[in-house]
Amino acid sequence: MTTSKFSKQEFLSILQSVLGKSGGAPIALHEPNIGELEHELVAKCLNSGWVSSVGEYINEFEQGLANFTKSKHAIAVVNGTAALHLALHTVGVKPDDEVLVPTLSFVATANAVAHCGAIPHFVDSNLETLGLDPVALREHLRATASLRNGVLHNSKTGRKISAVVPMHTFGHPMQIEKLLEVAAEFNLTVVEDAAESIGSFVGMVHTGTFGRCGTLSFNGNKTITTGGGGAILTDDDELAQRIRHLATTAKLPHDYEYIHDAVAFNYRMPNINAALGCAQLNRLGDFLAAKRLLAEKYATAFRDVSSMSFIGEPGGTTSNYWLNTIRLKNPNLAQRDELLVAARESGYLCRPAWNLLHTLPMYEDSPRADLTNAQKLWCSLINIPSSARHYLGQHSAS
Numbered sequence: 316m317t318t319s320k321f322s323k324q325e326f327l328s329i330l331q332s333v334l335g336k337s338g339g340a341p342i343a344l345h346e347p348n349i350g351e352l353e354h355e356l357v358a359k360c361l362n363s364g365w366v367s368s369v370g371e372y373i374n375e376f377e378q379g380l381a382n383f384t385k386s387k388h389a390i391a392v393v394n395g396t397a398a399l400h401l402a403l404h405t406v407g408v409k410p411d412d413e414v415l416v417p418t419l420s421f422v423a424t425a426n427a428v429a430h431c432g433a434i435p436h437f438v439d440s441n442l443e444t445l446g447l448d449p450v451a452l453r454e455h456l457r458a459t460a461s462l463r464n465g466v467l468h469n470s471k472t473g474r475k476i477s478a479v480v481p482m483h484t485f486g487h488p489m490q491i492e493k494l495l496e497v498a499a500e501f502n503l504t505v506v507e508d509a510a511e512s513i514g515s516f517v518g519m520v521h522t523g524t525f526g527r528c529g530t531l532s533f534n535g536n537k538t539i540t541t542g543g544g545g546a547i548l549t550d551d552d553e554l555a556q557r558i559r560h561l562a563t564t565a566k567l568p569h570d571y572e573y574i575h576d577a578v579a580f581n582y583r584m585p586n587i588n589a590a591l592g593c594a595q596l597n598r599l600g601d602f603l604a605a606k607r608l609l610a611e612k613y614a615t616a617f618r619d620v621s622s623m624s625f626i627g628e629p630g631g632t633t634s635n636y637w638l639n640t641i642r643l644k645n646p647n648l649a650q651r652d653e654l655l656v657a658a659r660e661s662g663y664l665c666r667p668a669w670n671l672l673h674t675l676p677m678y679e680d681s682p683r684a685d686l687t688n689a690q691k692l693w694c695s696l697i698n699i700p701s702s703a704r705h706y707l708g709q710h711s712a713s
């Protein structure tokens with residue numbers, strides 16, 4: 316079956332009505348918005364000479380993140396992958412452990428597990444939230460794992476299952492409260508991959524602050540950017556101190572001697588990136604408002620389309636709508652690709668969801684649950700252009 320000419324035309328005309336005509340340059344999926352404040356703070360940082368891993372902007376950026384997310388601690392690092400690696404390492408994920416991760420995620424979620432010497436164990440997604448499905452996870456663990464002396468083991472591989480990494484897909488919060496219940500039942504540590512969800516909340520609580528710790532990304536394609544960057548959020552004083560120490564080569568304070576007390580990382584965010592981050596954080600409220608307005612326009616435009624629907628924020632949550640997404644009502648890879656190609660040829664840089672992680676060569680032998688929903692989602696999701704710039708400054712301050 317191929318996409319009807321009508322569906323393709325309808326899709327393209329919605330993109331055009333919401334985003335305007337793609338003129339010379341194609342319309343990006345998500346691009347950074349760099350303004351005067353960014354130029355000013357980065358120039359100040361350069362002039363100060365404090366461009367590396369010490370400086371006032373790092374402290375200011377971390378404090379700003381902690382205030383915004385209402386997390387007790389925020390530790391800024393070089394990128395979101397490093398944040399996740401360091402978080403998993405510090406909470407105690409060990410080589411040969413298994414760590415539960417959604418197969419529908421960016422590759423960094425599984426790579427961070429592998430960087431610990433551990434093995435990603437792939438689990439299914441919820442069709443509404445697009446995130447890890449806690450109910451399916453509970454069933455899977457009840458059927459295939461057992462607790463021995465409080466430690467969860469995979470009955471098939473015999474390996475310890477030590478942690479679970481939920482991810483808030485495209486900014487939409489997953490069912491984190493239900494997941495915490497499942498994690499408590501099986502004694503799993505929760506590390507949230509909130510790389511995509513700065514500005515997304517469950518009720519009034521920011522994503523990334525539910526688990527033992529959570530991580531953010533400030534890659535150039537995210538809602539706010541530091542060029543490259545990431546952060547770890549936690550309310551745990553001791554964990555925060557340990558993370559900070561391990562992020563900076565585990566160097567003990569001393570005027571001139573190099574004393575390091577652990578094998579550690581050089582993951583601290585440079586001050587120059589943090590200067591950019593301070594400016595972006597200052598504008599985050601405007602970005603979120605503009606992105607919400609864009610999502611509303613899309614939701615209205617796709618409301619009466621018979622073959623596809625716009626994915627809205629799950630009930631009881633506020634999404635940052637990092638990447639706006641539509642779903643084909645009948646999952647079909649050929650149709651998905653036809654629409655993608657047609658949009659790209661017309662200058663709208665749409666994108667499919669990531670290839671499922673359990674299908675990638677380095678993870679094809681990893682343990683997994685039934686992944687039916689993730690398969691369906693993979694064949695039916697299309698990300699559509701989502702940059703804040705389209706509606707920046709157009710929202711009323713109500």
Ligand SMILES: Cc1ncc(COP(=O)(O)O)c(C=O)c1O
Pocket residue numbers: 394395396397399420421423424482508510511532533534543544545
């Ligand atoms: C779900 C998810 N996890 C982790 C990362 C890694 O972040 P970074 O690119 O900053 O390393 C990203 C994004 O890039 C992501 O989308």
